[in-house]
Amino acid sequence: MDYIEILGLVAAILTTAGYVPQVYKTWVDKSTKDISLTTYLVLFVGVVLWLIYGLMISSLPVTLANAVTACLLFLMLVLKFKYK
């Protein structure tokens, strides 16, 4: 694995794991007033398309990273509807 691949891997981990603190905060605070529903809906659809794209080009990193991100964004949508 060369350093460009490592850079992409670190970037993928950060843009996936980055949503964990938001999910945790919303889970604990039970408040979503300041969270944009539109943003999470659009991001969720976009990430699902990235996931399909990853499957089509047979890229495990793209598929895996976007599968995890899709789950985290879906959790945020559930929390947004639960604590609206």
Place this chain on the structure above:
Amino acid sequence: MDYIEILGLVAAILTTAGYVPQVYKTWVDKSTKDISLTTYLVLFVGVVLWLIYGLMISSLPVTLANAVTACLLFLMLVLKFKYK
């Protein structure tokens, strides 16, 4: 452009433009209580790494999409510090 490329393009547009409603909402509401600072910091660093990755592999779509996303995430960080 084949349909896989179009799928990737639509995905890139959605996961970039998706942050616009959140920036607009935060700008208007002037409230960031429910927004996780950690999430936006980690996403910002991750997207900047994607941007560098895009430059290194000479991919205009990766570079451009992540440059726009980095700007939107930076705006959210500014708003988070302004309206904390």
